[in-house]
Amino acid sequence: MLLIDPSKRNSFEWHICEGDLVIVYERHDNMKAVKVQKGSVFQNRFGIFKHSDWIGKPFGSKVLSNKGGFVYLLAPTPELWTLVLSHRTQILYLPDISLVLSYLEIVPGCLVLESGTGSGSLTTSLARAVAPSGHVYTFDFHEQRATLAREDFTRIGLSSLVTVTVRDIQGEGFPEEFCGSADSVFLDLPQPWLAMPSVGRMLKQDGVLCSFSPCIEQVQRSCEALKSNFTDVRTFEVLLRTYEIKEVRMDGNGGGEGSPVGPFPRKRRQCLSGEGSNGSMEQTTAVMVRPCSEARGHTGYLTFARLACI
């Protein structure tokens, strides 16, 4: 599904088939993952959409409902999956995920260990990064969540790249079979310092660890624990600020007698509603941009470290 299989490579020739997972896009903040099945329907405030209308269309198409409303059908990517997956736990979002992938130097062929799996948001991106020859071994101490994650990965076609195991990493550490074989390790645990000695044994020489913690006290304890056999310990915070745009039509100064009061405000209103241009006046449009008023203030601290050379 996620570009792992070359025959399903996203292209102009790639059409939606029965059984495919599509991302139904209503708005940038309203998307759902839907499995296409002949005979099924998708219903939202725009009307009823028949799956059979979708089959055979290319991904990226606009499809209509019985009422003439529309949605877009998108191909799943790890980024879209992060936005539509069901939250069983708090998840990691794009800015943290992208920095983790870069800093952990994850490339195709890598072996990555992760704990906890949570809702599988990061795991999906890790899988894409190690494909096709690498593997992600992810561990969670909660049996039900591990099962749900395993089902999710099968649904999005990642089961050959991800292995989910139920295990308490804080209590037991990573399995000995991975000793000295991990390129990178990611921890999102309440008490990550308990797992650090084990991580030190799992990592290859010069391998990289990342620990994600919401609280600074956790970060302090983690850094303290890393002193013994890790180096280059660095802690970051990363956030994203978004911008919104607005088009404004502005009257030129060509025809006016000068005074800005009186007729001007009315004409400006007319222009903004787009009811035709004023022939005697010159018009230019400008695009204004400003930051969105809402922003995420904090997700967690990312602490990176490299296994020290002996």
Add this chain to the structure above:
Amino acid sequence: MAEEGGGHPAEVALRPPNPRTTWEGCSVLLDINDGDRLVFARLSPAATLKIGNKKCFLSPLIGCPFGSLFRVDTGPDGPHLTRISSSSAPSHDNCMQETDDGQSIDELRDNRSLIDNNTAQSLSSNDIDAMRREGATGDEIVEALMANSSTFGKKTAFSQEKYKLKKQKKYAPKVLLRRPSTRSICETYFKKHPARIGFLRMDTLSLLLSMANVGAYSDVLVVDMVGGLLTGAIAERLGGIGYICSTYFRSMPYPSDIVRMFNFSREICSRVIQAPFSDLCSSQNLDNENSKSHENIQSSEIQSQTEDSLLTDCASKSSIALPEDPVVSEGDSLPDCRHENNTSTGCKSANPGRKAPPELIKLWKEKGFNSLIVAAPELELGSLIQDLLPLLSYSAPFAIYHQFLQPLATCMHRLQTSRMAINLQISEPWLREYQVLPSRTHPMMQMSACGGYILSGIRICISEGCNGNN
């Protein structure tokens, strides 16, 4: 294409990623004194490094694991680099272990009686030189300085630690051997020569890769005007499967010397393809018109780009060393860069990336690219994006990086009106590093205020019967 065991033919050619040991001729990143100074170098037999006023050969670094630490020793043949173990490296923890008990006494200490009049240290620079001539190691000199300082004993434990580290950096410098990767190359350039990479910060670059869904099997269309950093980053993520089509709107490809620092194998290098935009367009009339208009817009940019490429060419001739760092000298010059390297892997040709073969161009026109990333931080974007989008498959994501906000706002507006894309978003990444030490945890004093802006979105099919490139 015969397949064995269900593997993609290219998979069998892949090597294990992320090599752990250096080899002769490989490109390395040298970290001197804990990030104080970062230098790119190539480990050729005659390469040297200047630290302070001493010049050392880099040959002891060949065959060592990445992450090894070295110190400068004075020997009969002059200064040389010796490998040391990390446990003997100066670090905060070594200093602090001794003073943990003295914590309560520490709280009574402060600097009210310390006067900065240069009289605290009783050893003169002549004394220190004499010590050096007698063969004292850097660490011994540091100990002597601490012992001969009249104010040292009155400082707080934290202050003593800071003093010791400062002296160690001067008299016992350490060199850390690092493997260049996307993140470290980007961070180094951002710190030293941000203009060469269009002020693209490492978190911004990471975002571009994720937003554009870059991974193996992708065919990525790229406009890279950041010295090759973007091309290298994408090639790293493709791992030898899939292609990067680096396109350009003038007669010559944009300079991309930074790709050579990644130590890519031949397989990965072979995935970097270059094609002028005119070759990628479907209709002949369209491409002539467009490439002319884009070239006009860029005539001023071409000037600066050519100068830039000359600069980077000179730098590359002295083996990647950035001009002001006299990292490598006579031994490592032009011939090294030019000749085909048989012993070690790597693309050392003057311009990494080969010309697009016609069958690939045909394939891309039929199937479209999986994603588009543009990093043209000084271009007036204009209709550039609208010209590039038709080359993308439907439902393919794109990410456009720019130093300035306004061009992206204009571009976003055009895309909204033309309805070529959805999920449009302008993002500005924010990155802050923390110092985490017992009782001294706070954000770092210095911070980057701007890492650029990104416009991201997904291309969609606008008409009812969309098939192929319209």
